[in-house]
Amino acid sequence: MLSAETISIVKSTVPVLEAHGEALTRHFYKRMFSHNPEVKPFFNQAHQRAGLQQQALAGAICAYAANIDNLDALGPAVELIAEKHVSLQIKPEQYPIVGENLLESIKEVLGDGATDEVIQAWGEAYGFLAEVLIGREAQIYKEIASEPGGWSGFKRFRVARKEKESDIITSFYLEPIDGKPLPHFKPGQYITLQVPTRDGSTTMRNYSLSDRPGKAWFRISVKHEESKGPDAPEGYVSTRLHRETDVDDEIDVAAPCGEFYLHPDLDPKRPLVLLAGGVGITPLFSILADALQTTPDREILLVHGTLNESLQAFKPVIEQLAEKHPNFRRHYCYDEPARDGAQREAHMTTGLVDDAVLDPLLPADNAEYYFCGPRPFMTSIYRQLTARGIPNENLHFEFFGPRGELETAKAA
Template sequence: MLSQKTIDIVKSTVPVLEVHGEAITRCFYKLMFTDHPELLNVFNQTNQKVGQQPKALAASVYAAAKHIDNLEAILPVVKQIGHKHRSLEIKPEHYPIVGKYLLLAIKEVLQDAATDEVIEAWGEAYGAIADVFISVEANMYKEATTAVGGWEGFRKFILARKEEESDVITSFYLKPEDGQSISTFAPGQYISIKVNVPGEEYTSIRQYSLSDAPNGDYYRISVKRESAKEEIPDGVVSTYLHDHVHEGDVVEITAPAGDFTLDTTKETPVLFISGGIGQTPFIPMLKTVAKEQPERKATFIHAAINNHFHALKDEVAEVVASSDNITNYVCYEHPTEADRANQAFDKEGYINTEWLAELITTKETDVYFCGPLPFMKAINQAVKEIGVPTENIHFEFFGPAGELE
């Protein structure tokens, strides 16, 4: 139990964290990786280089400080991060390391403002916050390990099938090397895949949404080849998977994780809106609605550049054709002449508020969306303008959490 004095000191640092939070977290990662380079086997270095991870951590630290007197308020965020920690094999012994370098970073960035009293209060507060994470994650580890077909840590899977879905997206069908059962998952969850890429000093771990419904036989991930753009280099793992992992090869994955899942207890209309590779968590959601909630009205909207970049189109069409209550729409940013001739899309350009307003017939609709950050910002703004209540808006970031407002 934190003392009122500790709570007051930590809350007094909230305005400072709002200004200097990212500087602190950038310093934190630099200090920690210098002394513990083995942790580079866990963290996505691209997210470090482009600043996404420091920014996400700064937001988490800010939220924890702001709610230090009521940590239950940040439990949804703790659970979301906890799922990622569990899928990356973050364990209790990592938390003291993080705490040590977080305090050193606060001291280095804030200098004289980080008095002994402030550092001591933050040390106590971090201990309380870490205890919450460790407790939540302990339950997640237990659930993953004790589930039917579940396992602990990384498990070897064979690439049973590899299929090109578009010019930039390929699906990978993974079956357990030991031939034993695999755990089921909630539609929308992901797995972590670990590979050793030639030329890379450290192991690379990435998280990919499971793109097919639970079937007890295999897991499928559909991976976009991430090409270099501006300061971001080619995707290390996506390029390796596309070019160098072939049928019969073995990779290691953790059990399914994630809290971005379809709420099947609700019967209200559901709308899935995806951009590019953002449709992968929605394919199993759509199939689940069709199979388990045949009376539930569902709409599937997908945006792509054109048909060359549109993956899993026929698969979605088959699901839609099998149901009386599911409709789907396609939006192409730059359709080809063949797309026009084949009437392969329903809207040209971008998804906008006016078009969505025609498709959202009731504000009780549950809206799920995922895609590139600019796309997500536009969709978030549009559905709010239409009047969909916040509690009915669900989204997933591919990578560290960002800001949509």
């Protein structure tokens, strides 16, 4: 355990970290990629360029410092980080690289504020957190490998089918080359694809599994993020999948991971509310398909917001499910008016997923809420749900970025 002195020193750095956190993390990533380029493939360079990873890490560092005397409060964050690390195949030997570059970055960015006592305290704090994460990740690796059909590292798959779901989303059906059965994943989880890059290295991307478990294949449904040039990371993998990957092509896949999933230990009699923005429908469709199969009497509501009908994935099959299951309701929100003056049905509205839409739709009973989508959608939904007094334990979401953004949205 950490000493009282270490805890006191780390907590005393919270104000300076809040003021200089993003400058520190930007410097940290730049330094680490320069001194240890071997770790670069573990990081999404599109998120690096957009500043998302720097923001997320700054938020995580501040949260750790502020709660270092109450680490139970960080349990969900530790689980999220551990699952992400396992998905990317992070191993214990990589932790010293991060620790060394982080401590050196603290020295270089904070200058005189980075006293020997501060550096020593943060060294101990990082070492303690590393032990916690390494221990949890070892458990997850073991659980995955011991699952029937599970495996370690990356496994070779082939593209068995490629189907267009909308103008910008295509589904890829992936079957293992060895023909062995696949493990049972939790609806809402993701897999990791490892693909070669133009410079001869590799890069990795997480994609939600977009169908229920128990199939002979994994399905991912990928939005095409248009690449912005040969040297830009944005959209590289999705462009490669959409334009260059065909049936029978092979790809390396890591086993399913993720802490965002339909929780089997929660009361199945509670209504289930699924709120999706754009391609955020992919994990929620997996949850929907599984819930309809395993809890056929459960009240389920799906609200899906998209720009227009041409960009909406899974609409035909969702309509079929609504006809088949009287306990399932769906509602679509389109940003744009219907084209050519067409009339939309009663379960379709023009506009955002806002209070005016949700008020008549949300169940009166204590429900479980799962939501996923772009950052503006997430902050809006989080604000609306917390304003209704829905407790945090009933809110389940996957959000890339500092949790503080959601808290700010709650207060707005």
